[in-house]
Amino acid sequence: MSPATHLPETGEQMPNFFYFAANSTIHAFENAARFSDLSIEQNEARFIETFTKEYPWIEDIGIELFGGAVALFATLRGQKRKRALPMLSGGVNRIAGILVAIASRKNSVVLIDELENGIFHAHHIAIWRQLLAFMRSNTSQLFVTTHSLEFIKALMVAAGKNTDDIALWRARRGEKGKQHYVQQYVGKDLVAGVRMESDVRG
Amino acid sequence: MSGDEGWKSPFVYSRLIICEGPDDCAFFNRFITVRGLLRCHVRHTGMGRHSAGGNTQFHEALRTARMNTEFSKIKRILLVSDNDNNPEKSFKNIQKQITAADFGTPPTADLARGAGNPWIMIMMIPLGGAIGTLESFCLQAARNKHIPTHNKIEHFATDVGAHNWDDIRSNKMKLRTSLAVRCERDPFISLQNVFGDPRYRASDLIPLMDNSFSPLEMALREFAR
Numbered sequence: 001m002s003p004a005t006h007l008p009e010t011g012e013q014m015p016n017f018f019y020f021a022a023n024s025t026i027h028a029f030e031n032a033a034r035f036s037d038l039s040i041e042q043n044e045a046r047f048i049e050t051f052t053k054e055y056p057w058i059e060d061i062g063i064e065l066f067g068g069a070v071a072l073f074a075t076l077r078g079q080k081r082k083r084a085l086p087m088l089s090g091g092v093n094r095i096a097g098i099l100v101a102i103a104s105r106k107n108s109v110v111l112i113d114e115l116e117n118g119i120f121h122a123h124h125i126a127i128w129r130q131l132l133a134f135m136r137s138n139t140s141q142l143f144v145t146t147h148s149l150e151f152i153k154a155l156m157v158a159a160g161k162n163t164d165d166i167a168l169w170r171a172r173r174g175e176k177g178k179q180h181y182v183q184q185y186v187g188k189d190l191v192a193g194v195r196m197e198s199d200v201r202g
Numbered sequence: 203m204s205g206d207e208g209w210k211s212p213f214v215y216s217r218l219i220i221c222e223g224p225d226d227c228a229f230f231n232r233f234i235t236v237r238g239l240l241r242c243h244v245r246h247t248g249m250g251r252h253s254a255g256g257n258t259q260f261h262e263a264l265r266t267a268r269m270n271t272e273f274s275k276i277k278r279i280l281l282v283s284d285n286d287n288n289p290e291k292s293f294k295n296i297q298k299q300i301t302a303a304d305f306g307t308p309p310t311a312d313l314a315r316g317a318g319n320p321w322i323m324i325m326m327i328p329l330g331g332a333i334g335t336l337e338s339f340c341l342q343a344a345r346n347k348h349i350p351t352h353n354k355i356e357h358f359a360t361d362v363g364a365h366n367w368d369d370i371r372s373n374k375m376k377l378r379t380s381l382a383v384r385c386e387r388d389p390f391i392s393l394q395n396v397f398g399d400p401r402y403r404a405s406d407l408i409p410l411m412d413n414s415f416s417p418l419e420m421a422l423r424e425f426a427r
Binding site for chain 1: 208261263264266269
């Protein structure tokens with residue numbers, strides 16, 4: 001079983017809670033352990049199918065021993081040797097880590113700080129499509145922070161008309177800097193704001 | 203006036219007017235200035251989408267307004283739409299969009315205020331429930347100021363067989379002709395430029411101080427109160 005998120009302040013172990021920081025690499029062992037959870041349940045096929053569809057130069061994903069530790073390895077089209085996912089691309093490894101985490105647990109809560117970090121712009125819409133599909137099929141809840149209007153626009157394209165389960169929370173500091181405000185907008189507001197070129201980030 | 207900045211800039215004033223397109227937007231911005239009315243934001247349903255707008259996108263404009271970081275400053279919203287050929291149907295169309303945008307109960311009559319905060323008022327143009335559009339409204343003022351020209355335009359319409367057109371198209375044709383013959387610099391001038399371009403304002407092509415616009419001033423004063 002993959003490691004649970006440990007909250008040091010409260011001592012809680014939260015097996016269905018995932019947090020991905022903006023600038024930290026997802027540990028190779030965590031990814032491998034979550035993939036292993038999927039594999040044991042024989043549920044890894046969907047993850048691999050989704051992932052290789054977006055990155056067609058990757059043929060397959062599996063677990064291999066690497067320097068004494070397990071890690072996710074990619075089988076690349078036209079290449080004889082498999083490559084460790086973290087060695088391929090930081091963005092690809094990050095997305096693989098996020099998707100495999102979501103796929104590994106139903107009814108989870110997933111927090112991702114600055115999801116767009118390291119992701120090539122051409123993949124934005126597809127990444128959102130995959131995330132939405134994975135979250136919906138696993139009845140999980142995703143919280144994503146972003147500074148990128150481009151990434152929000154990609155979400156709206158990926159969601160299409162199906163925005164009832166999407167909301168924007170916009171956080172800002174009060175004038176004196178001591179108070180903070182969070183305003184919530186439903187998906188339809190977000191769609192309208194994006195269409196009319198309002199800066200929905202605030 | 204703070205009407206040409208699109209939807210991005212934060213609201214400053216407490217009043218927001220949303221109209222159908224850039225022509226209406228330029229008209230209201232200029233009218234408010236000329237008549238010395240309370241400053242307010244004037245935006246249109248095509249703004250930001252690089253489209254001419256129209257009367258079917260008020261719900262999106264309302265939702266976009268709500269997303270403005272300073273939306274709490276807005277106390278009153280005025281939606282301005284054309285009566286077109288069926289004033290009742292056009293009015294109901296706006297009512298439905300207020301509901302669709304989750305802005306609560308819409309006002310039940312033209313120029314009546316709705317419930318809620320901010321409250322919403324619908325203004326159908328021309329005022330008084332007549333069939334027509336902004337052009338019909340402007341034609342009356344242009345006609346009052348340039349009677350001989352407009353008498354000739356009426357004859358011209360008859361001579362070329364355009365006198366049997368429906369009222370909306372006929373009024374558009376007459377206003378277009380009036381502007382063309384009185385604006386040598388740009389006979390194809392748009393209403394947006396008539397009101398928005400300083401080079402044409404002095405020509406008073408459509409006199410905004412004309413008495414035919416007085417009911418509009420009264421309605422806007424009520425809105426601003």
